[in-house]
Amino acid sequence: MSGVPITSSELANLWMTYQEKTMIMRIMEHFIEHADHEEKQLLQAHYDAAAKAIEYITGIFENEGAVIPIGFTESDVNKGAPKLFDFLYDIFYLNMMTKMEMSLFSLYCGMSYRKDINEFFINIAAEAQTMNYKAAQHLLEKGVLVRPPFVSMPKEVHFVEDKKYRGGLNPFRETRSLNTIEVSLIHHAVETNLVGMQLMIGFAQVAENKEVQDYLVKGMKLSKKIEMELGDFLRQSFIEPPATHAGKATTSKISPFSDKIMMYNTGLLTSFGLGSNALGGAFSLRNDLPAKMSLLSKDIFSFAQEGGKLMIKNGWMEEPPQIEDRNQLTK
Incomplete structure (x- = not known):
């Protein structure tokens, strides 16, 4: 050591x-x-x-x-x-x-x-x-994981020459199809939220605390909203969003987990979702995508804040190691 x-x-x-x-x-x-x-x-x-x-x-x-x-x-x-x-x-x-x-x-x-x-x-x-x-x-x-769409391989190198390439917010102008970078980021976000939505469904139906249950239902609805709104970008480019028949919550009402661990897991994934949204917005070249992801990030941030308050209220948030408060020396 x-x-x-x-x-x-x-x-x-x-x-x-x-x-x-x-x-x-x-x-x-x-x-x-x-x-x-x-x-x-x-x-x-x-x-x-x-x-x-x-x-x-x-x-x-x-x-x-x-x-x-x-x-x-x-x-x-x-x-x-x-x-x-x-x-x-x-x-x-x-x-x-x-x-x-x-x-x-x-x-x-x-x-x-x-x-x-x-x-x-x-x-x-x-x-x-x-x-x-x-x-x-x-x-x-097992045949249950949906791959991102296959595409034709590029044969030539091109440079963007028209400012319309970054368009997307003007409803009176035609919007270009998504590029492969944008498709990959959206596919990842939709795939993650589908798994997260099932997690929220399962957690919500077994939570003992009513406030926790209501919060997890909000999480389920937020995951669905993200999946639907980002999935629409794929559909507009004639690409079907990922979906699978596997990996669903059962109808059990007996919780295998404490409310504390379910809230922590939800908070961890919410923080990861914020980071993924920021990455998606940063690397998207069509300006309607960062705009949409910014709006979704606001919803995710509000959801995270509510979850943090709920964990503190119930005494479930373990405090990270603290830097010494030097301000005390001046008092």
Whole structure:
């Protein structure tokens, strides 16, 4: 173990990873309990990797004299509860969450300077990439994951010569078809929100707290709104948005999870949605797309703010490590 003290960013990223990985372990425990053999192997592999990451972070904190976070424990999962999600949703969830982990842990790599911590984030980012690949391949083999549309390969290089290329907001002008960058970003957003919508449906029907239930229903409706409004851009270019018959919530009313963990999971995905929307707006060259994504981001931000207040109200928001308040020295 390095004798170099950890920085504020390394502490923050390790703390956030502890929260996320303990959550993943609890969710995986329910999925593993009900999974078929083939899916169980994938889920167990991700569970084992998460447990190993938690063990490493715990060792770092103990060595640095830092308190171990609470995160999510066995009290946040109700073992023996009926299956909350149906055919292959567990692998859709794994595919979605490892996409998020790839982004987060790659970012944390660039924010870590101590050799052992940097290597830790490199390793778990690689693990997330591998697991995402395996989950996607499994869904493709089962015929339930919809690929983005195939296109003809370009034969010539072209440069944009007309300002109309960036058009889209003027209803009296013809709008060009989407380019492949725009299609890829929209497809990703629609695909993610379809999985997220089913998660909200399942969570909402088993939530014990009425305010939490109402909030999760809002999340379900917001996911549907995003899927419909972004899907319309694809339809206007004669492209069908992704959809699948698999990965739905069951009708169970018995919760396998605490309201606390369901709210945290929702908040994590909401934050990821904000980042994805910002990325989509930044790389879209048709000006109606950033405009639409900005409006949706406002809705997502409001939803996130409401969720944060609800978690604080119920005492579910664990406080991140705090910088010392130097202002106290002047009083």
